[in-house]
Amino acid sequence: MSNPAPLIKPANPNFSSGPCAKRPGYDVNKLDISTLGRSHRSAAGKDALHKVISDTAELLQLPEGYRVGIVPASDTGAMEMIMWSMLGARPVDICYWESFGQGWFADITKQLKLQNVNPLSADYGLLPDLSRVNPDNDLVFTWNGTTSGVKVESGDFIADNRRGLTICDATSAVFAMQMPWEKLDVTTFSWQKVLGGEGGHGVIILSPRAVERLESYTPSWPLPKIFRLTAGGKLIEGIFKGATINTPSMLCVADYQDALNWVKEIGGVQASIHKSLNNLAVLEAYVSQNSWINFLAENPANRSNTSVCLSLDLDDTQIKQFIKLLADNQAAYDIGAYKDAPSGLRIWCGSTVQESDLTALLPWLTWAYREVSK
Structure with a gap:
């Protein structure tokens, strides 16, 4: 059965944990x-x-x-x-x-x-x-x-x-x-x-x-x-x-x-914190609906709302393929786990990341998993 790629991509596919995405509307000329x-x-x-x-x-x-x-x-x-x-x-x-x-x-x-x-x-x-x-x-x-x-x-x-x-x-x-x-x-x-x-x-x-x-x-x-x-x-x-x-x-x-x-402009640090927590909530809802992906943090109270680390029901080779697929398709850049950490994903959810981009990323995660786990 074919596994067509999603039609919509994140407007900004930069999910690196540092340097992380520039703020929404950023313009170096300004x-x-x-x-x-x-x-x-x-x-x-x-x-x-x-x-x-x-x-x-x-x-x-x-x-x-x-x-x-x-x-x-x-x-x-x-x-x-x-x-x-x-x-x-x-x-x-x-x-x-x-x-x-x-x-x-x-x-x-x-x-x-x-x-x-x-x-x-x-x-x-x-x-x-x-x-x-x-x-x-x-x-x-x-x-x-x-x-x-x-x-x-x-x-x-x-x-x-x-x-x-x-x-x-x-x-x-x-x-x-x-x-x-x-x-x-x-x-x-x-x-x-x-x-x-x-x-x-x-x-x-x-x-x-x-x-x-x-x-x-x-x-x-x-x-x-x-x-x-x-x-x-x-x-x-x-x-x-x-x-x-x-x-x-x-x-x-x-x-x-x-x-x-x-x-x-967005309302100070409380607004910045709120944006990051909302971003985490997008991934929390997704993980709760998919058994092949889990948070590395075992206690929900200790889950980071910036550097969200995830484990996958895939081996190391498949995880590398997963990450490369997303990058090659310009859906997500720089989301691999840190080199000393367990294999998996690290998706930045800080306040400069748009909730809409995370929402657009989710179907791509599902697609990539199905591709590499065939």
């Missing part, structure tokens, strides 16, 4: 490029950097005293900068359940060589027992496991009266999930994820407690210049006002500003 060719240290350059910093803080509704800074090397650079600058003052709990969290654990134990480290880990699809987190220790964790599709449900496992600091890698959670800022002392993300910005830059959000640690603790190892957040025992405030470390791409900054303006 970016404000007045800072191009200018020094980032000029008044115009600093003003543009300060505006994205202040708009980020305003949109995320950060508590009084929290600081936002732009740093080099995406979320990875932001996390490395924080770990090298702040860890070692207390024992460390590191929670990981996918490849990026496991990478932070490796850095803490093999690069920084910290001795008093308590790993709380789980296999792909699961969360570790977060009740074992010690409030006296520093805590390092990812809010959303981009390569596993498993997120923490809330910050309830973090003690209000904690003595240690919480360091949260939230690169695919900020602007898409509710973040309990009072529970988070350091948060890192990259705007290439949820907002579809261009890569190369990371964002660090510091609480007053995190600033206090930076100004009162000096690690025993040397810090490269690019990692230094203090000078003379005081926070380098300029980083959090637009005087960034290293030379930023002003084109990327303009692109990020465009994304922030869009979030404002």
Whole structure:
């Protein structure tokens, strides 16, 4: 029996988890490029950097005293900068359940060589027992496991009266999930994820407690210049006002500003979160109706609403054929699982993805499955 391909394709078949799809209606020709060719240290350059910093803080509704800074090397650079600058003052709990969290654990134990480290880990699809987190220790964790599709449900496992600091890698959670800022002392993300910005830059959000640690603790190892957040025992405030470390791409900054303006236009972060949750609901309904596809996340409460990871009733070769069929037919690009994760799909459902495109994708998933499972 023939298996005709669907007639309708997603208007935007970009479902990559990073860089993710550009916002609906994006037009590169409409970016404000007045800072191009200018020094980032000029008044115009600093003003543009300060505006994205202040708009980020305003949109995320950060508590009084929290600081936002732009740093080099995406979320990875932001996390490395924080770990090298702040860890070692207390024992460390590191929670990981996918490849990026496991990478932070490796850095803490093999690069920084910290001795008093308590790993709380789980296999792909699961969360570790977060009740074992010690409030006296520093805590390092990812809010959303981009390569596993498993997120923490809330910050309830973090003690209000904690003595240690919480360091949260939230690169695919900020602007898409509710973040309990009072529970988070350091948060890192990259705007290439949820907002579809261009890569190369990371964002660090510091609480007053995190600033206090930076100004009162000096690690025993040397810090490269690019990692230094203090000078003379005081926070380098300029980083959090637009005087960034290293030379930023002003084109990327303009692109990020465009994304922030869009979030404002649609109603702020709550609207952005709502769009992402609606996108997840499209896939949840589809999975519930098809026995050959399942969420990698075993607990529905912990399903990511951005990096949706799915397992298929197919072998590895068939899954590769499945993914290639969709790409060759321009129905979906870049939806294969992360290289270290179990074979399957990873479909981005962040707010820049249109619900109509996900709906159009569904018949193509069915078609591809029937093609490769003949």
